[in-house]
Amino acid sequence: QKEVEQDPGPLSVPEGAIVSLNCTYSNSAFQYFMWYRQYSRKGPELLMYTYSSGNKEDGRFTAQVDKSSKYISLFIRDSQPSDSATYLCAMRESNAGNMLTFGGGTRLMVKP
């Protein structure tokens, strides 16, 4: 079993839809959680960073962490075709020297 599980998709939604991307993890030592967006043939871009349970909002993006259930989510409101990309969740332990454990990535396609 992988430490971090992420549905690979592809997830196809119409423009304007609310998108929910999810990751589950098994290591209770993970304390810091990130979401990266990766366009084809590009490096990952940091979207959201959080370390506490609850919600964190940034524009159309909301990151949600539930440490008791070992479950994190990224919500995208009013999705746009430009949101079409692969979304990677990543997480790390407190004293891991920033070594990240990645999910496998979910490919999202937003159709106009």
Add this chain to the structure above:
Amino acid sequence: GAVVSQHPSWVICKSGTSVKIECRSLDFQATTMFWYRQFPKQSLMLMATSNEGSKATYEQGVEKDKFLINHASLTLSTLTVTSAHPEDSSFYICSANLPDTQYFGPGTRLTVL
């Protein structure tokens, strides 16, 4: 946000030659940088951790003599793929470490003929 650059963005080389990829942190200093490899439709695979002024730490299964890493300054790490072969063709991505998380470069696509 922190900016990390990579050069070249893509390279094609003949089998048996060596290729050097540069990773630079443009607006900050990074004592630690990471090198990843990514195959199509797969997640990132950590190859090694590059520490300024010391030897790199390689992940299990990564040949240190084949993938030479040098971190000579706080803003530059290089990855040299020695005696490249077609199976080394991949997307190579570096990241630089800041206290909160990693910031990634744009990646280098290597094609070995």
